[in-house]
Amino acid sequence: MPNTYTLISSNVLGSSAASVTFSSIPATFTDLVVRISGRTNVTGQATDNLELRFNGSSSSIYSITRLRGNGSTASSSANSGVTVINGLTAFDAADATSNTFSSLEIYVPSYLASQNKPVSLFSAQEDNNTTANVVVTAGLWRDTSAITSIYISSNSGGSFVSGSSFYLYGIKNS
Amino acid sequence: MTTAIEINCETGEVTERPLTADEIAANEAAAAQAAADALAAEEEATAKAAAKASAQAKLATLGLTADEVAALLG
Numbered sequence: 001m002p003n004t005y006t007l008i009s010s011n012v013l014g015s016s017a018a019s020v021t022f023s024s025i026p027a028t029f030t031d032l033v034v035r036i037s038g039r040t041n042v043t044g045q046a047t048d049n050l051e052l053r054f055n056g057s058s059s060s061i062y063s064i065t066r067l068r069g070n071g072s073t074a075s076s077s078a079n080s081g082v083t084v085i086n087g088l089t090a091f092d093a094a095d096a097t098s099n100t101f102s103s104l105e106i107y108v109p110s111y112l113a114s115q116n117k118p119v120s121l122f123s124a125q126e127d128n129n130t131t132a133n134v135v136v137t138a139g140l141w142r143d144t145s146a147i148t149s150i151y152i153s154s155n156s157g158g159s160f161v162s163g164s165s166f167y168l169y170g171i172k173n174s
Numbered sequence: 175m176t177t178a179i180e181i182n183c184e185t186g187e188v189t190e191r192p193l194t195a196d197e198i199a200a201n202e203a204a205a206a207q208a209a210a211d212a213l214a215a216e217e218e219a220t221a222k223a224a225a226k227a228s229a230q231a232k233l234a235t236l237g238l239t240a241d242e243v244a245a246l247l248g
Contacts, residue, residue, distance in 0.1 A: 009183045017179045018193055018201060024184040042205070045212050157205030159176060168183065 005033070010167040016041060017160050019153035022168045027112055027146055029170030034106040034150060038164025039092035042156045047125060047133055048093035049155040051086040052106065054117065054147050058083045061142040070131045085141075086155045090123040090133035093158065097128040101164070111147040116140055176201070 006029070009022060025032065040048040053062075063080040068089060092102045104123040111117060121137040141147075150168070154160070178197070180189045193201070226247060233243045 156208035
């Protein structure tokens with residue numbers, strides 16, 4: 001059980017950005033946690049879908065299982081052999097309530113281990129609406145390399161708005 | 175100008191650069207796909223709502239009460 005959280009790096013956007021990448025992640029922890037508070041500028045919809053890649057890889061070696069609910073309906077889906085983890089469909093877009101920001105946590109256990117890398121994600125849309133979404137995602141990156149970079153962007157071609165914040169923490173197990 | 179942010183965790187340096195032509199093209203394709211997906215989802219929801227309303231109307235003609243229809247269809 002991890003007992004320490006150390007802030008590795010963070011950034012609060014001063015202007016919009018299409019993607020945020022944490023690079024040169026130190027190999028001194030056991031697990032990684034990314035926390036994001038943000039929204040995108042994708043127009044015509046209240047909810048955006050983020051995407052996540054490790055080490056810049058866009059090979060078809062990711063798998064995703066998603067569970068989504070919005071207060072009235074629930075759904076589940078899965079994909080394997082895809083080029084990105086994009087199960088984060090609970091992120092505020094331009095039509096979400098003004099000035100609200102979604103919360104997202106990405107947990108990557110054993111990011112240095114010589115094994116395929118599982119990842120879990122929890123995202124909640126902060127929209128003052130009866131149909132705000134919450135999504136839980138289980139992902140897998142089929143690569144045994146240590147994770148040295150994490151890339152995050154909108155899956156809809158949009159940008160994170162100014163004020164969106166990104167925090168990367170390292171966790172040690174002792 | 176659309177930019178990408180890279181945070182170097184070793185040095186703490188934050189680099190902001192313009193998107194490459196390939197990245198811009200990928201974003202435009204993603205935006206088009208997202209718009210198509212949103213339209214398809216809206217059409218599906220509309221079709222489902224119409225089918226539900228039609229089913230409710232047909233059940234009502236069979237003599238079911240509104241509460242009974244609601245119990246069946248949720």
